[in-house]
Every structure is written in structure tokens, then in C-alpha cells.
Amino acid sequence: MTTAPYDVLILGAGGVGSSALYQLAQRGVRVAAIDRFQPPHIHGSSHGETRIIRQAYFEHPSYVPLLQRSYELWRELEAASDRSLYHETGLLEIGPADGVVLPGVVRAAEQFQLEIDRLTPAEAAGQFPQFVFPVDHWIVFERRAGYLLVEDCVSTFLDLAQQHGADLIADTEVFAWRRDGNGFCVSTSRGEYRTAKLILAGGAGATQLCAELKVPLRILRKHLHWYAIDDARLRESDGCPCYFFESAGSYFYGFPEIVAGGGLKGAEHSGGDELKSPWDYDHAADEIDQQRIEAFFGRSIPGVSRKSLRHETCLYTVTPDENFLLGLWPGEDRVAVAAGLSGHGFKFAAVLGEALADLIVTGQSLLPLEFLAPDRFAR
Numbered sequence: 001m002t003t004a005p006y007d008v009l010i011l012g013a014g015g016v017g018s019s020a021l022y023q024l025a026q027r028g029v030r031v032a033a034i035d036r037f038q039p040p041h042i043h044g045s046s047h048g049e050t051r052i053i054r055q056a057y058f059e060h061p062s063y064v065p066l067l068q069r070s071y072e073l074w075r076e077l078e079a080a081s082d083r084s085l086y087h088e089t090g091l092l093e094i095g096p097a098d099g100v101v102l103p104g105v106v107r108a109a110e111q112f113q114l115e116i117d118r119l120t121p122a123e124a125a126g127q128f129p130q131f132v133f134p135v136d137h138w139i140v141f142e143r144r145a146g147y148l149l150v151e152d153c154v155s156t157f158l159d160l161a162q163q164h165g166a167d168l169i170a171d172t173e174v175f176a177w178r179r180d181g182n183g184f185c186v187s188t189s190r191g192e193y194r195t196a197k198l199i200l201a202g203g204a205g206a207t208q209l210c211a212e213l214k215v216p217l218r219i220l221r222k223h224l225h226w227y228a229i230d231d232a233r234l235r236e237s238d239g240c241p242c243y244f245f246e247s248a249g250s251y252f253y254g255f256p257e258i259v260a261g262g263g264l265k266g267a268e269h270s271g272g273d274e275l276k277s278p279w280d281y282d283h284a285a286d287e288i289d290q291q292r293i294e295a296f297f298g299r300s301i302p303g304v305s306r307k308s309l310r311h312e313t314c315l316y317t318v319t320p321d322e323n324f325l326l327g328l329w330p331g332e333d334r335v336a337v338a339a340g341l342s343g344h345g346f347k348f349a350a351v352l353g354e355a356l357a358d359l360i361v362t363g364q365s366l367l368p369l370e371f372l373a374p375d376r377f378a379r
């Protein structure tokens with residue numbers, strides 16, 4: 001327990017909390033982040049080697065300005081740390097013309113003049129013979145897309161933040177936070193901490209830390225798979241891109257083999273088992289999920305073998321409209337929140353950290369965040 005209060009305490013030091021810690025430490029703010037584990041770790045949402053980053057955002061075009069800033073910040077982080085975090089492999093997106101993904105990609109690209117290549121199935125098969133393309137689907141190749149090394153990003157934020165004087169209070173569970181005089185008191189497994197301002201970045205722990213918002217957040221357990229490859233063209237070093245397929249209402253995505261022998265990674269974005277608690281769940285592989293990913297590989301990436309090399313579980317925290325909760329706490333300018341990233345938030349971690357730092361220091365962000373307002377479900 002500390003006696004001197006912090007200017008800002010961040011609850012959660014995963015993708016978003018570690019980024020906010022770095023942003024605030026750089027500005028000379030006396031700041032600490034508290035985490036139940038020692039991040040990066042396997043108990044939240046920011047692990048499993050890689051995360052896709054892309055700009056022609058099918059989910060909602062309003063995310064594009066945030067993404068453009070995020071790209072700049074990831075490159076700045078690489079320069080500041082001298083580490084390679086973003087790999088621009090490009091991204092193939094495949095889906096029906098009347099589906100969700102491809103019409104959304106094209107709409108966002110048109111609205112923001114983003115560069116995408118629209119390919120016919122024959123052109124795509126010539127350029128990317130590792131994949132099978134349904135003849136009636138739309139296909140887009142987005143060059144300015146690829147993957148982030150997820151654990152390395154979190155470690156880099158934390159390392160640089162600590163070099164700038166921030167504290168990381170790891171292996172410490174937050175039980176609750178409450179208003180206390182001009183500031184806040186946070187009760188934890190190590191005692192109480194005092195702070196003038198708070199940032200809530202608890203990932204799946206938002207179900208507890210942000211319960212007062214009364215937004216129904218669903219926690220979904222998701223599976224990640226790595227399979228051995230029989231086709232060398234599925235390696236990043238041989239020019240294989242990341243991929244995202246929509247088919248009959250299901251979504252499968254993944255990454256090329258990035259390290260020799262490490263296997264190709266694939267996962268299903270749709271589906272998932274709903275959990276009651278983010279802390280107590282089965283980390284084992286699920287037979288049905290495994291059958292679905294293998295069937296997808298058989299249909300769409302036949303050079304993937306049936307030899308499973310690795311499996312991990314990870315959590316989505318999903319809002320009712322699958323858009324983030326981001327902004328100041330309703331009626332409270334000393335608390336900022338980022339929660340409910342709904343399974344697509346890591347690519348934004350850099351910009352969310354900056355936005356949270358701006359909100360908590362100045363009360364505003366220059367980015368258009370209104371569509372993510374935490375109180376939008378109560379209006």
C-alpha cells in the first residue's frame with residue numbers, strides 16, 4: 001500500500017492499460033497500473049503471439065481515423081524501443097457480396113480513400129495459390145495491413161513506461177474502487193491505493209470494475225490454433241499474407257507461419273462459449289471448435305496439415321453493438337474508461353492509450369469518439 005497518492009491509477013495493464021501507462025509516463029504524470037497478473041500473461045485478451053491490424057474497417061467506418069492514428073503510434077513505438085512490432089504482410093479478405101465483411105471493407109475504403117486491390121477469383125488464385133477462392137465471392141487485398149506481435153507490444157509499453165518513471169503493481173487483484181474526498185480509493189489484495197484520477201482498462205474484468213455502467217458485457221472464450229503446414233507458400237517469408245474469410249455467417253481468420261516450424265495460426269471469430277467469470281474457465285481445446293477450424297482449412301487453405309502444434313484460449317468482452325466503450329465515465333471527468341473491445345481492439349491499443357491519456361489529463365480527445373460513448377446504451 002502507498003501513502004503518497006498517484007495522479008492517475010490505471011486498473012488493468014493489458015493491451016490498453018499498458019499503452020495508457022506509457023502515454024502518461026511520457027507526459028511526466030505520476031502514474032501506476034495495477035494488474036491481477038504479471039503482464040503480458042495468458043489470462044486476459046492480449047496474448048497468443050499475433051493480432052491482425054487493418055484500416056478498411058468493415059465493422060464501422062468511424063473507426064478509420066482512430067486506426068490511422070494507431071498506425072502512426074505503433075511506428076513511433078517501434079522507433080522509440082528499437083523493436084519490430086508491426087509486420088506488414090498484407091491481408092486477404094474474402095466473402096459474399098451481400099455479406100458483412102466485403103461490403104463494409106469497400107465502404108470504408110471509399111469513404112476514406114484507402115488503397116485496396118479488388119481481385120477476381122481468377123486473379124486472386126494466380127496471386128495467392130495457397131488459398132481456395134469461391135467463384136461467387138468478392139476478394140480484396142489490403143496492402144497496408146498485417147499483424148502486431150501482441151505480447152511484445154505489451155512488454156514494450158510497460159518497459160518504456162517504467163523507464164519514464166511509471167510503476168507497475170503486478171500480481172495484485174483490484175476488488176473495488178470508490179470516490180473518496182477529491183479523489184478515489186482503490187481496494188486491492190495488497191491494501192488500499194489513493195489516486196486523484198482513474199483509468200479503467202480491465203478487459204474482461206470490466207464486468208466487475210465497470211458494473212455501475214450497467215452495460216451488459218458478455219465474456220466469450222475463444223480458441224486459437226497453430227497447425228503444421230505442408231505447403232511452403234504458407235510462410236510469411238514466402239509472401240503469404242494474413243487472411244479473413246466470411247462464409248455463410250461464419251468468420252475465420254489467421255496468419256501465415258511466421259517462424260519456421262511454428263505452424264499457421266487460424267481461429268474462428270464467430271461463435272464462442274459465454275463465461276460467467278473471466279478468471280475461472282477451462283483452457284483446454286474444444287473438439288467441435290477444432291473440427292470447425294480443420295474443416296475451414298480443408299475448404300480454403302488445403303496446404304495446412306491435420307497436425308495440431310499448439311492451442312490457446314483467449315477472451316472477448318462483447319458489448320451489445322460490438323463497438324467499444326471509450327470515453328469519460330458518465331458525469332465524472334476524473335474517470336476514463338476503455339472496455340468491451342468486442343474481440344477487435346488490439347490494433348487500437350496504441351491510440352486508445354493516447355485517447356485515455358488525453359481524456360484524463362485535458363478532459364477531451366481530438367479524435368471523433370462520440371460513437372463509442374460509454375453512456376450510449378442508457379440514452
Ligand SMILES: Cc1cc2nc3c(=O)[nH]c(=O)nc-3n(C[C@H](O)[C@H](O)[C@H](O)COP(=O)(O)OP(=O)(O)OC[C@H]3O[C@@H](n4cnc5c(N)ncnc54)[C@H](O)[C@@H]3O)c2cc1C
Nearest residue numbers: 012014015016036044045046052174203205314345346347
Ligand atoms: C482470440 C482472440 C483474437 C483476437 N484477434 C484480434 C485481432 O486480430 N486484432 C485485433 O485488433 N484484436 C483482436 N482481438 C481483441 C484484442 O486482443 C482485445 O480487444 C484486446 O487485447 C483487449 O485489451 P484490453 O487491454 O482491453 O484487455 P486485456 O489485455 O485482457 O487487459 C486487461 C487487464 O486487466 C487486468 N484485470 C482485469 N480485472 C482486474 C482486477 N479486478 N484486478 C486487477 N487486474 C485486473 C487483467 O489481468 C488484464 O491484464 C482478439 C482477441 C482474442 C481473445
